[in-house]
Amino acid sequence: MQLNRNTTTTTDRPIKVLQFGEGNFLRAFIDWVIHRLNQEGDFHGNVAVVQPLAEGMVPLLEQQQGLYHLVLQGIQNGSLVRNFELIDCLSRFNNPYQYFSGYLELGLEEELRFVFSNTTEAGITFVDTDRFEDDAQVSFPAKLCRLLYHRYQYYNGDLDKGLFIIPCELINHNGDQLKKCIKNYIALWELEADFENWIDKANTFCNTLVDRIVPGFPKSTISEIQEEIGYEDQLVVEGEVFHLWVIEGGDKVKAHFPTEKLGLNVIFTDNQQPFRQRKVHILNGAHTAMVPLGLLAGLETVKETVEHEVFSLFLDQMVSKEINPTLDLSENELIEFGAAVFERFKNPYIKHYLSSIALNALSKYETRILPCVKTFYEQKRCLPAKLVVPLSAYILMYAQAHPAVNDDEGKVKQLQSLWQQDNLTVAVNEILTNPNVFTAHSMEIPNLADLVVAQIQDLQEKGVINMLKEMVQIDPISVSSVK
Structure with a gap:
């Protein structure tokens, strides 16, 4: 039976959420929370989904009229759990690339209150070639700024028509970074000061952290699930069953998004x-470290990787000896976490x-691992070899055009072009310092290129x-230089 609103029972609700992104994570976590608020609380709101890229x-x-099933699987209170939920x-x-006016x-939705997004770590970016008159702008922040300006104008700057803007991208201070991009577009487009004042006073940008492992579409078991x-x-x-969402926003956000009532x-x-x-x-x-190494070794899944004798020991040493010392948290807390x-990686249901974690992998490395590399070097004046080897493996993986590579086409082509140098040392140095491959100056760490x-x-x-x-087999604290 086809899944749509004619073949099942659903409830009509006003649009209260604008969501940038339609991928697995948002649908398995954020939309699930909204679904729970609708089913068990008094949120009574639906989501309008904006596709952030031209293809999506x-x-x-539209074919399924927004309906889909979420399968949550894992261990809860000591028991194996497997639940199906129809999200509506x-x-x-x-x-917006096809219907910008509709975007x-x-x-302008009267009851719109929230903006959620997950456009990956590469999504919250200021692109100075974006123009106000574009249909549509390239970057997510530019699109959002254009929409907020349209709302501001329509409601004549009404301070009650501001929004809670809650990005879920895994970058530090994601709300602050998104607001900074919005301010940059206000300046670039020479928009009026009253609009900037409305952004500051009427809207709340929240820094967030989200945590749920989402494998995505169950391609190996989809026939059995559809039959079920x-x-x-x-x-x-x-x-997975486990979930955590941390929101900086205080009582104001909490009052409009009453999740604690549902546990x-x-x-x-x-x-x-x-x-x-x-x-x-x-x-x-x-996750980011195991992807290129596991793929180059012929492994396919996270569970397979962490249960592999060599990878298990490598990852354990990498975390305990090279990541934990760089974090400002208690040793016991880090060990327990x-x-x-x-244990979550070994979830038998997941x-x-x-390959599903490989999207925009170079940006993920810069966000998730590189800060630890830099802190480790500052603390010990030597490089953490186990944190650097994923970078080396990513460069090799991109250079060889591994089928799992899923990144900005221009970035990939640039890296592959630089790789064509006859001298490996020259190639690596040019790759690490090219601003089209990595953020400018981000890889300027003593001896890093030699180690790579x-x-x-x-x-x-x-x-x-x-x-x-x-x-x-060697001391996990690595080497100060490479000869």
Whole structure:
């Protein structure tokens, strides 16, 4: 049976949420929270989905009229859990590259209160070539600024028509960074001071942290799942039971988004940094580190990787010896969190493909691992080899055009072009310093290029497994220089 609003029972609700992104994570976490608020609370609001890129899932969402099943699987209170939920809160869909006027109209919704987004770490970016008159702007912040200006004008600067803007991208101070981009567009486009004042006084930008492992579409078991649910659902998404959402926003946001009444693990706080440090650098850092190494070694899933004898030891040493010392948290807290993370990675229900984590991997490395590399070097004046080897593996993986590479086309082509140098040392130095590949100056760490060159040579000559075997047998605190 086809899944749509004619074949199942749903409820009509006003649009209260504008969501930038239609991918697995938002649908398995943020939209699930909104669904729960509708089902068990008094939120009574639906979501309008904006596709952030020219190509995306809006056609499929329209085909299923926003309906999809979420499969939550894992261990809860000591028992294995596997639940199906039909999520029905997505009700309007827009591709701004095809229907920009319709996109702007979404910003005029009378009861609109929230903006959520997940455009990956590369999404919250100021692109100075974006113009006010573009249909549509390239960057997410530019599109959002244009929509907010349209709302501001329509409601004549009414301070009661501002929004709670809650980005979920895994960058530090994501709300602050998004607001900064908005301010940059106000200046670039020479918009009036009253609009900037409305942005400041009527709107609330929240820094956030989100945590739920979401493997995404269950391609290996979709036939069995569709038979079980009784629908031909092409938008099924899998996630773990565990969830955590930390929002800096205080009582004002909490009053409009009453998740605590439902027992959801949503924390409103004045400082999300301690939660962010351990999650981004340990959980996401381990994910980002295992992807290129696992793929180059022929592994497919997170569970397969963390249960591999060599990878298990490598990742354990990487986290305990090279990540934990860089974090400003108690040792016991870090040990407990790390142990819990690796248990989550071994979830028997979750088939989390390494390839599904590979999206925009170079930006993820800069956000999740590079800060630890820099702090480690500042503390010990030597490089953490286990944190650097994923960088070396990513460069090799991109250079070889591995099928799992899923990144900005211009960035990939630039790296591959630089790789064509006859001299590996020259190629690596140019790749690390090219602002089209990595953020300008981000890789300016003493001896980093030399270590990357040596590691790439080892990866090519010895293979991933043999190289990691050697790495876990030596002192985890690595080398101060490479000759």
